[in-house]
Amino acid sequence: MGKSIVALSAVSKGFNDGDKYHQVLDKIDLQLEDADTIALTGPSGCGKSTLLNIIGGFEFIDSGKLNLFDEDASQWQDKHWSQFRRRDLGVVFQQFNLLTPLNVQDNIAFSLRLNQRPWSPWVDHLIKQLGLNEVKKRHVEALSGGQQQRVAIARALAHQPRLLLADEPTGNLDEKAGFEVMQLLTELANESSTSILMVTHSNDCAQFMKRRWHLEQGKINESPV
Numbered sequence: 001m002g003k004s005i006v007a008l009s010a011v012s013k014g015f016n017d018g019d020k021y022h023q024v025l026d027k028i029d030l031q032l033e034d035a036d037t038i039a040l041t042g043p044s045g046c047g048k049s050t051l052l053n054i055i056g057g058f059e060f061i062d063s064g065k066l067n068l069f070d071e072d073a074s075q076w077q078d079k080h081w082s083q084f085r086r087r088d089l090g091v092v093f094q095q096f097n098l099l100t101p102l103n104v105q106d107n108i109a110f111s112l113r114l115n116q117r118p119w120s121p122w123v124d125h126l127i128k129q130l131g132l133n134e135v136k137k138r139h140v141e142a143l144s145g146g147q148q149q150r151v152a153i154a155r156a157l158a159h160q161p162r163l164l165l166a167d168e169p170t171g172n173l174d175e176k177a178g179f180e181v182m183q184l185l186t187e188l189a190n191e192s193s194t195s196i197l198m199v200t201h202s203n204d205c206a207q208f209m210k211r212r213w214h215l216e217q218g219k220i221n222e223s224p225v
């Protein structure tokens, strides 16, 4: 068995919806280990983003236990969460959340500074592999959707996180561009031994991952890829 990166045990989470309570995760158990790459699928509104947000510490669980790197994250204070996000976590969300006044290089440099990491040869390698070398001085708002997506990936992997959470990373791209981005993402994550948990609606994208979790009606089932 590999090293445990994420472990959920009997985790439940729900939201109040007017006077009704909506149970999104119902006593979920799951394990994500070193080198795992996982596609998270399920119908719209089933709770995929909620699960990613819980693992990133952006939402909190109602009950159960969340372990990150074999530590009980339910006990973590803000400082511990920031350290985890800085050091171990990369995120690519549907909205890329790039800093529009800055160019490509400065977007990546800014994120590295936040993570207290220097610019390294790995970052130059990322930029080159992602086809961003020619546009690195260009403001991100002047880039195409596909290029912005690749900047978001470069930024998320620049500090070589141990875990990447990606929410529909190719959601805004056409099939060909989406395929290319998936290929690059998995190759680069593999080079830096980053585990991936990726939400996707696309079977083609899910094929790039080694495992598949399907979330529906509060429960997760693992299915063959």
Ligand SMILES: Nc1ncnc2c1ncn2[C@@H]1O[C@H](COP(=O)(O)OP(=O)(O)OP(=O)(O)O)[C@@H](O)[C@H]1O
Binding pocket: 015, 016, 022, 024, 042, 043, 044, 045, 046, 047, 048, 049, 050, 051
């Ligand atoms: N902060 C919140 N307050 C209240 N309800 C919420 C909150 N966040 C999510 N929900 C509800 O929880 C359910 C799960 O939402 P979530 O965004 O996790 O689903 P999803 O599977 O990611 O959906 P999609 O595939 O459409 O992006 C939805 O019914 C949503 O309305």
